[in-house]
């Protein structure tokens with residue numbers, strides 16, 4: 001049952017925000033002591049994928065591929081990644 005659901009999740013990349021995503025985010029937050037790993041902020045924290053899920057869907061729920069970023073740092077990093085061409089541009 002679990003495996004089939006995983007396959008569906010990995011096929012539709014945009015729907016990775018399910019229960020597993022919530023658990024992944026929780027695990028990432030726990031391993032990183034609730035601070036932004038770039039600026040040390042403790043406000044507006046989000047769990048970020050080190051390697052973009054767009055390119056590495058198999059790492060979507062890998063805790064080692066997770067890090068804590070605050071929202072401003074996440075946006076900055078995302079823009080930088082776009083400029084480097086790490087992400088596929090999507091509308």
Ligand SMILES: [Zn+2]
Pocket residue numbers: 036037038039040041069070071072073074
């Ligand atoms: Zn930050």
